[in-house]
Amino acid sequence: MPYDPPPELAGLSLTQVAELVAARRLPPVDQWAPPVTGDSEMRIAADGRWFHQGGEIRRPAMVRAFASLLVRDAEGHWLVTPTQKLSIAVDDAAFVAIDVKQDGDALAFRLNTDDFVIAGTDHPIVAEGDPETPALYLGVRHGTRARLNRSTYAQLVEIALEQGGGDAPADALADELAVASNGVRFALRPA
Structure with a gap:
């Protein structure tokens, strides 16, 4: 089949x-x-x-x-x-997030396995690594997670800038870079 x-x-x-x-x-x-x-x-x-x-x-x-x-x-x-x-x-994460789309107050991701995941409490976005070169992960299921590929990471940064853009200076935005999905806020830089 x-x-x-x-x-x-x-x-x-x-x-x-x-x-x-x-x-x-x-x-x-x-x-x-x-x-x-x-x-x-x-x-x-x-x-x-x-x-x-x-x-x-x-x-x-x-x-x-x-x-x-x-x-x-x-x-x-x-x-x-x-x-x-x-x-x-x-080697790193079991899945790779290959696309993201914002729809209303939610972020939907497509994985390399053609699964879809909607970020939120049960599927958090986590920033790891150092603040200059973060690695972003999305909780998938049963403890597994997906690493965001480069283009999906770039899409998410654009969404973060749109969500929090306003008139803040660029360096302040870099420190506060975050996205929200299903009422949960996720930092895109590790602490």
């Missing part, structure tokens, strides 16, 4: 994004307590590419299926099924 990716984020309203999020049936990985643990021999590179035993997994539907089984805890990232919990090496 061929995989049909969802429409581009720019052409969707927040309501349509929310409907796509609700329609995605994800396995109840948080309810499973598999008796067997092991190593998946898989790795997710910092650029979002997936590898198994050194070879790249090139089928988007397969990556999307594996991504639906991901969880992260204090010990690392795992692929979870009802019978197995397999470790997976993750």
Whole structure:
């Protein structure tokens, strides 16, 4: 069965994004307590590419299926099924946020796995690194997160400037650079 990716984020309203999020049936990985643990021999590179035993997994539907089984805890990232919990090496974040759109008071993100995430309390935007070269992450699900790619980061900065622009001096804006989504304010520079 061929995989049909969802429409581009720019052409969707927040309501349509929310409907796509609700329609995605994800396995109840948080309810499973598999008796067997092991190593998946898989790795997710910092650029979002997936590898198994050194070879790249090139089928988007397969990556999307594996991504639906991901969880992260204090010990690392795992692929979870009802019978197995397999470790997976993750170079940075399990997902990459590749697009963002502001719709009203919400920010909707598209991930490299064609998932959509709406930032808010359950999906926070976190700035890490140092103030001069921050790395931005978005909470996804089950402890996993997405790193914003360069263009998405630039889009988010533009949104921050529009949201807080006003007549403040540029250096004051740099210190206060933040965005809001679903009533939550997120700093775009690490503290």
